[in-house]
Amino acid sequence: MSTLIAIAVDGAIHGAWLFLVAVGLTLVFGVMKILNIAHGNLYAIGAYAAATALGYWFASHPPSAAALAIQVGAALAAGLVLGLLLEVAVLRHLHGRDEVSVALATYALLLILDDVMLMIWGTDPQSAAAPYLLLGASRIAGMRFNNYEFLVMGLAILVGLLIWWVLTRTGTGRRLTAVIHDREMAAAMGINVRAVHVATFVAGACLAALGGAFTAPMIPVAPGIGAEIIVVTFAVVVIGGMGSIPGAAVGALVVGLARAAAVHLYPPAEVFIVYAVMAGVLCFRPNGLFPQAAVRRI
Secondary structure, X not given: OHHHHHHHHHHXXXXXXXXXXXXXXXXXXXXXXXXXXXXXXXXXXXXXXXXXXXXXXXXXXXXXXXXXXXXXXXXXXXXXXXXXXXXXXXXXXXXXXXXXXXXXXXXXXXXXXXXXXXXXXXOOOEOOOHHHHHOOEEEEOOEEEEHHHHHHHHHHHHHHHHHHHHHHHOHHHHHHHHHXXXXXXXXXXXXXXXXXXXXXXXXXXXXXXXXXXXXHHHOOEOOOHHHHHHHHHHHHHHHHOOOOHHHHHHHHHHHHHHHHHHHHHOHHHXXXXXXXXXXXXXXXXXXXXXXXXXXXXX
């Protein structure tokens, strides 16, 4: 029983963290039909920005709840600046291009951002452990869990509910849905599709940076973390269905539970369990668990 509880809690925590990163990727693909391979580096820059800001703050201040505000502020600032810069400078010129050209362009952005991070932060790992230690720990069924991990879970739930509310309860969400299903008709009805694309990409960049900022206290922030996360995030999005927000949530939970089960029951399987789950899902659901509805033109 204790093993099952550990798998459930660890899987939910890991799934929540994956959802924070994956939801921005699937949102951008759903609206803009762009698979942003550089999404992982937006996550990494969010982590670096948060680690740097926390390092400056705690160099002269005692640990406090201000750390959470610093993380959010650093993530939003990094996501806003980079999202606007990349969309206006690069991605706006790729609309209407074939998927291979877009994928190659975003892969080039990944390589460029890798070098930018090396120029700014170098190769030494950055540490931002203060928020992780600040909240203490709790025991569940005799097992110790850090409360910061539950904070990340709560943040993922909050982000998911906020996106659901925007998409289903606001005029912005209705315009976004119209662009998702038929951008030509949406433009004919007076919706500014260009503004929707810019806002969507900036939102996706901010979500990626937010995931990185709240991951920074849990890991050493070092070169390569962007490439590591994009592979797993891509698996989550493919399992859930490209462009589906509910799919991203379910896919993240499935991957989180599968990984936790492997870690607790058979650790060598952790290396390939994510890809085994993805392959198994795609065998029966080639478009993922919650594929986007295709527009039927007549």
